[in-house]
Amino acid sequence: MPSQSLEYPKQPYSTVNRYDSRASYSLETIHQIINTSPVLHVSFAAPGGGDSPFPAVLPMIGQMGSFARPSADTGDVLDLYLHGYVSSRIVNQARGAGSDGEEEEKKKGLPLTAAATHVDGLVLSLTPNSHSYNYRSAVLFGHAELVTDVAEKLWAMELITNSVVRDRWRHTRVPPNGAEMQSTSILRVKIAGGSAKIRSDMPSDEKADTQDAELVDRVWTGVVPLRLTAGEPLPAPGNRVSEVPAYLREHIGEACSGFEVKP
Amino acid sequence: MPSQSLEYPKQPYSTVNRYDSRASYSLETIHQIINTSPVLHVSFAAPGGGDSPFPAVLPMIGQMGSFARPSADTGDVLDLYLHGYVSSRIVNQARGAGSDGEEEEKKKGLPLTAAATHVDGLVLSLTPNSHSYNYRSAVLFGHAELVTDVAEKLWAMELITNSVVRDRWRHTRVPPNGAEMQSTSILRVKIAGGSAKIRSDMPSDEKADTQDAELVDRVWTGVVPLRLTAGEPLPAPGNRVSEVPAYLREHIGEACSGFEVKP
Numbered sequence: 001m002p003s004q005s006l007e008y009p010k011q012p013y014s015t016v017n018r019y020d021s022r023a024s025y026s027l028e029t030i031h032q033i034i035n036t037s038p039v040l041h042v043s044f045a046a047p048g049g050g051d052s053p054f055p056a057v058l059p060m061i062g063q064m065g066s067f068a069r070p071s072a073d074t075g076d077v078l079d080l081y082l083h084g085y086v087s088s089r090i091v092n093q094a095r096g097a098g099s100d101g102e103e104e105e106k107k108k109g110l111p112l113t114a115a116a117t118h119v120d121g122l123v124l125s126l127t128p129n130s131h132s133y134n135y136r137s138a139v140l141f142g143h144a145e146l147v148t149d150v151a152e153k154l155w156a157m158e159l160i161t162n163s164v165v166r167d168r169w170r171h172t173r174v175p176p177n178g179a180e181m182q183s184t185s186i187l188r189v190k191i192a193g194g195s196a197k198i199r200s201d202m203p204s205d206e207k208a209d210t211q212d213a214e215l216v217d218r219v220w221t222g223v224v225p226l227r228l229t230a231g232e233p234l235p236a237p238g239n240r241v242s243e244v245p246a247y248l249r250e251h252i253g254e255a256c257s258g259f260e261v262k263p
Numbered sequence: 264m265p266s267q268s269l270e271y272p273k274q275p276y277s278t279v280n281r282y283d284s285r286a287s288y289s290l291e292t293i294h295q296i297i298n299t300s301p302v303l304h305v306s307f308a309a310p311g312g313g314d315s316p317f318p319a320v321l322p323m324i325g326q327m328g329s330f331a332r333p334s335a336d337t338g339d340v341l342d343l344y345l346h347g348y349v350s351s352r353i354v355n356q357a358r359g360a361g362s363d364g365e366e367e368e369k370k371k372g373l374p375l376t377a378a379a380t381h382v383d384g385l386v387l388s389l390t391p392n393s394h395s396y397n398y399r400s401a402v403l404f405g406h407a408e409l410v411t412d413v414a415e416k417l418w419a420m421e422l423i424t425n426s427v428v429r430d431r432w433r434h435t436r437v438p439p440n441g442a443e444m445q446s447t448s449i450l451r452v453k454i455a456g457g458s459a460k461i462r463s464d465m466p467s468d469e470k471a472d473t474q475d476a477e478l479v480d481r482v483w484t485g486v487v488p489l490r491l492t493a494g495e496p497l498p499a500p501g502n503r504v505s506e507v508p509a510y511l512r513e514h515i516g517e518a519c520s521g522f523e524v525k526p
Contacts, residue, residue: 011315012314012315013309013314013315013317013319038382038396038489039380039382039396039398039400041304041306041320041378041380043304043306043318043320043376043378044318045308045316045318046276051275051276052274052275052276052404053308053374054276054374054375054376054404054405054455055306055307055308055318055375055376056276056376057304057306057376057378057402059378059380059398059400061396111316111317112317112318113306113317113318113319113320115304115306115320115322117302117304117322119301119302119491122427122428122493124428124431124511125435125499126435126436127435127436127437127439127443128420128421128424128431128432128435128437128439129439129443129446129447131424131427131431131435133301133302133324135302135322137302137322139320141315141317142317157391158391161391161394164385164394165385165387165487168387168391168394169391171481171482171483172388172389172390172391172394172482173389173390173472173475173478173482174390174391176390176391176392180390180392183392184392192317202497202499202500203499205501209436210501212436215436216501216503217503217504218434218504219434219435219436219504220434220496220498220502220504220507220508220511221498221499221501221502221504222496222497222498222499222502223496223497223499224428224493224494224496224497224511224515225493225494225495225496225497226301226491226492226493226494227491227492227494228382228489228490228491228492229489229490229491229492230385230487230488230489231487231488231489231490232488233483233485233486233487233488234465234485234486234487234488235483235484235485236388236465236466236484236485236486237465238468238473238479238484239483239484239485240479240480241480241481241482241483241484244483245483248387248483248487252487
């Protein structure tokens, strides 16, 4: 555990400009948002250089971790591990990165941005302009490389599988066989910077509106909490385990355990 | 309503390469995924050109629509309207776009990619490698420009507000005053291409695993449905409307009306 709360250095690309009182550069805060997001949107410059002006964006599963210096503390300096596919564009680019000796940048790996946003509530105020969400969003910027070490790859696959359902890995057929190891790719993203932005509050209106009695008597204001919840598990046609296992029940129970919005 | 189901043309940047049987280029499918996502991740090349190798990503609220040719049909050719802020980087860039006469690309507006992903379920199979999500994801590629026409801006603000809570706009203090119009920016994104990817199914395992009796007797397989649900509305300290209004109840009721996953 780090002896003090670590923060990512503010970079021009990572500094929050709007509502900067909602910003955080804390490793722990950012890593928590990333780790609890079931999917990340991973953006990178379109393959082939200037052919397309639009960044590529892929939804990927990711988890923070450190294989070189194992740690379960989200406040530590960690890498982002992403689950990809051999044939997917991002993996091909990460593989290509480093082969071109001309650009120092390329040697670091494929530059990418990973984004996660949890929408925790609808914030309904007196005027459309002061409407908002309660939310937790995070972006991480870094360079991605393909994980080639088998031990690290297996470690990251277990980390990612258990992030989807805690303790799932050892309750399945493991380890993956040769074909499975071949067809799955893991990217390790060395983080260069990051930031988070959080709103968790009741609506806030201008004085001119809160003093308008007709308006206040007419418009309901408050927060509608939102949460990703799990429903009753649906067994597959081929499933022969009659009871939903305890580790899965527990995992789902936590996903359903009420709303976390603190208004 | 279009006389036939329209599709976005496949572009090199928009073509789904992996699991292309899950891909869709249907305007209606893509627009529905975008419209039902409470937040979009909007990516664009970092401001200042080559200063940062990482794309910028901002969470923004967006809705498909057409002011020039009003249509409520998501299968129509539509623009993407995004809600931003005057001071935010993306709006500044969109404002700057077009001022540089040297590049044809710039005249079209700021190139960006908008991404939305709904995670509908955890797909738990016999092996980690065949684990998956049920999901609906979409990306749209296009050029963004600032909306300067007041009528179009008001129309888009109402469209976006009512996407958060249906019918909310007219139940608040409208229209926005001068300061509110100044401080809010709307971007109109002319769409160049897009694609969606959808999985909505039970797990699928290799024959070698499904024929392994010990394994099948041991591992629970199936789908855990996930859904963004709304909790009981929490009134603001200043709220004086004792009953949650019917339009809001209805909106929340739909958000809570059970799981849509079709396994």
